[in-house]
Amino acid sequence: MYFIFEIAFSSPKQYIANLIRAYAKQQNMQMEVLQTPDKIVLTFEKEDEKLESFLLGLEEVLPASLFLGKGKHYFSDERPAVLPETKPDIPLNIAPCPTCQKEMFDVSSRRYYYPFTSCNHCGSQHPFLTKYPYERANTTMKFIVPCSDCKEELKSNALRQDYSLISCIECGIGLRMVDKEVEHMALNKGDYRKLFEVSGRAIASGKSVLMKTMHGYRKFFKAKKSTSNILLMASANGFNQHLMMVEQEFNALLSIERPMLRVATKSDELKELYGSSVLVKYPDDGMTMLLAKEILSAGLEYIAYVECDSDEEADFLVDFDMPINPQRDTKLFINQDRKLFVSGERICYPTKVYQPKNRVTLAHDLACVDVDGKKIIDSIELFDKVTTDEFYVLESEEFESGHSNEVRFKQYEASMLSVLAEHNSVGKKAIGVHFDGSLHFLYYNGKNVIDAVPPIPFESDNLWEKIATLREGSDRLVENYKKAYPKVWERLDNLKGDMDIFEVTAIALGLEDESLEGISAEALSFLGKGGLQIDTRVKDNRFDNYAFLTSIMSYQLGDVENAYMCYSIYESFGDYIGEIVPQLIEKVDTKTVVLTGETFANQSLYARIERTLGQYKPLMNVNLPIGKESGVYGALYL
Numbered sequence: 001m002y003f004i005f006e007i008a009f010s011s012p013k014q015y016i017a018n019l020i021r022a023y024a025k026q027q028n029m030q031m032e033v034l035q036t037p038d039k040i041v042l043t044f045e046k047e048d049e050k051l052e053s054f055l056l057g058l059e060e061v062l063p064a065s066l067f068l069g070k071g072k073h074y075f076s077d078e079r080p081a082v083l084p085e086t087k088p089d090i091p092l093n094i095a096p097c098p099t100c101q102k103e104m105f106d107v108s109s110r111r112y113y114y115p116f117t118s119c120n121h122c123g124s125q126h127p128f129l130t131k132y133p134y135e136r137a138n139t140t141m142k143f144i145v146p147c148s149d150c151k152e153e154l155k156s157n158a159l160r161q162d163y164s165l166i167s168c169i170e171c172g173i174g175l176r177m178v179d180k181e182v183e184h185m186a187l188n189k190g191d192y193r194k195l196f197e198v199s200g201r202a203i204a205s206g207k208s209v210l211m212k213t214m215h216g217y218r219k220f221f222k223a224k225k226s227t228s229n230i231l232l233m234a235s236a237n238g239f240n241q242h243l244m245m246v247e248q249e250f251n252a253l254l255s256i257e258r259p260m261l262r263v264a265t266k267s268d269e270l271k272e273l274y275g276s277s278v279l280v281k282y283p284d285d286g287m288t289m290l291l292a293k294e295i296l297s298a299g300l301e302y303i304a305y306v307e308c309d310s311d312e313e314a315d316f317l318v319d320f321d322m323p324i325n326p327q328r329d330t331k332l333f334i335n336q337d338r339k340l341f342v343s344g345e346r347i348c349y350p351t352k353v354y355q356p357k358n359r360v361t362l363a364h365d366l367a368c369v370d371v372d373g374k375k376i377i378d379s380i381e382l383f384d385k386v387t388t389d390e391f392y393v394l395e396s397e398e399f400e401s402g403h404s405n406e407v408r409f410k411q412y413e414a415s416m417l418s419v420l421a422e423h424n425s426v427g428k429k430a431i432g433v434h435f436d437g438s439l440h441f442l443y444y445n446g447k448n449v450i451d452a453v454p455p456i457p458f459e460s461d462n463l464w465e466k467i468a469t470l471r472e473g474s475d476r477l478v479e480n481y482k483k484a485y486p487k488v489w490e491r492l493d494n495l496k497g498d499m500d501i502f503e504v505t506a507i508a509l510g511l512e513d514e515s516l517e518g519i520s521a522e523a524l525s526f527l528g529k530g531g532l533q534i535d536t537r538v539k540d541n542r543f544d545n546y547a548f549l550t551s552i553m554s555y556q557l558g559d560v561e562n563a564y565m566c567y568s569i570y571e572s573f574g575d576y577i578g579e580i581v582p583q584l585i586e587k588v589d590t591k592t593v594v595l596t597g598e599t600f601a602n603q604s605l606y607a608r609i610e611r612t613l614g615q616y617k618p619l620m621n622v623n624l625p626i627g628k629e630s631g632v633y634g635a636l637y638l
């Protein structure tokens with residue numbers, strides 16, 4: 001009779017299963033760990049007291065994770081199949097695990113206030129990698145020789161067994177702090193702590209600190225009015241006090257993956273600073289985490305930061321000499337129990353994929369390349385030259401491969417295939433909607449993706465001329481608009497031709513953040529019921545950008561408030577999509593619907609789509625972003 005403990009786990013990432021294995025080893029616990037596509041299964045020989053204390057201890061060392069779900073246990077006569085343990089071969093880029101965090105705040109440890117604390121199952125490993133395969137010799141840590149304590153740990157500490165990036169204050173990366181005149185080097189525990197303490201106090205007193213973190217340079221300061229700030233919440237308690245969140249959002253922000261989330265504001269002070277919503281982050285790497293600790297000690301619950309370059313102006317600089325390769329941070333979207341990665345590289349990549357074709361793919365600087373018989377998707381700079389039968393490159397990518405069999409592909413094709421591949425549906429007919437600024441309706445016949453209803457191309461130059469000739473009476477609207485909003489009229493009269501429809505809309509509405517994100521944020525603050533119908537076309541079924549703009553302008557002249565308008569923009573898109581998709585479904589005889597593109601990460605649009613297309617249970621990316629970064633994977637299936 002075996003005792004089986006199962007935990008739902010929705011990702012192929014192995015760090016949680018590997019951490020459980022290492023912990024079992026450390027505790028001398030006889031057990032086996034199996035990971036399937038949707039769960040981690042722990043098998044124990046028998047149920048006894050030792051098991052009970054093991055499970056309690058496990059709870060302490062396991063981090064919260066985006067991918068972890070509910071657990072259950074049962075007895076079984078059969079032993080679940082066991083797979084051989086594999087050495088971690090792709091570097092992680094997540095927050096420190098509970099055990100590593102404990103070390104960072106334990107004054108007796110060799111890693112007290114050491115921001116580069118990590119183990120086989122956690123931390124910022126990827127930023128140090130210079131090329132595959134992942135081993136110390138291929139990272140910027142190669143010049144650091146581990147001290148004798150670290151060397152000993154490689155054998156004795158189950159969590160850091162053979163860990164490529166092992167280091168501590170004694171042997172590791174030095175930190176320095178620079179103000180206008182003086183440079184302070186941190187040499188021992190006391191110095192490391194002091195450096196973060198001084199930074200925290202400086203910020204609390206209104207100064208800014210430019211800090212090199214494992215995710216690139218960040219400028220930290222006391223939160224101030226701005227749309228481009230990211231709010232850094234230093235304490236978990238602050239979330240409930242200042243932000244309006246559902247449980248799923250709270251859990252996601254605190255998960256070891258530490259995604260970025262747009263959340264509605266609650267406290268008056270945050271409403272005053274950021275309006276109805278703000279991008280939020282919980283400390284996600286050693287540097288930011290140690291700073292946050294000192295921010296709390298200095299009496300602040302949150303601060304703000306911007307991602308920036310090393311030459312950004314600031315009162316203080318905290319720096320280290322080790323070169324790093326930061327990844328683009330990842331935004332998450334949550335609607336009830338559905339979590340979608342919106343955009344970015346971190347958390348989702350690197351990843352291993354299983355696809356037998358001898359093909360290299362490249363899109364948005366991410367490549368899928370074979371390394372020692374395993375296909376890995378990661379930043380192209382990290383791979384050595386390889387030979388391949390075919391080379392698939394995104395059409396907009398500036399990359400000279402010189403390969404005789406180079407194929408250029410379109411974003412929407414690859415996006416659609418990435419979803420079908422994630423759902424094991426490649427080769428089956430499907431309807432697709434790709435919405436990434438512009439909107440495409442697609443049909444996949446099992447072989448090729450066809451742009452079935454393309455948008456009418458949009459050019460933002462000579463805008464007024466195009467609007468005035470749209471239909472009869474449109475010229476009058478242009479005149480009235482010029483009288484009512486002379487400044488906006490002037491700006492729209494001088495646009496360059498390459499702006500997207502949402503930027504132009506945001507300008508017309510006078511939003512501070514002149515982008516889709518700005519419209520999306522404004523829509524979040526609308527609390528009423530919809531009903532405002534924004535025109536999306538003039539003739540045939542194609543989305544007409546000029547009709548859309550004209551409709552918005554006439555509502556503006558009718559004094560409709562911005563939040564209502566922005567909400568209605570998404571609602572109207574939802575209705576439009578909800579109308580076209582069933583028409584296409586009828587024509588081609590399939591019930592499979594695929595949604596791709598970042599624009600879907602919007603509460604009002606998402607809710608509307610649920611209502612109009614919910615019956616088809618539309619497929620979306622699961623482990624990869626719904627945005628452009630999934631293309632590199634989808635291209636494997638074109």
Ligand SMILES: [Zn+2]
Pocket residue numbers: 096097098099100118119120121122123
């Ligand atoms: Zn760890």
Ligand SMILES: [Zn+2]
Pocket residue numbers: 146147148149150167168169170171172
């Ligand atoms: Zn050391």
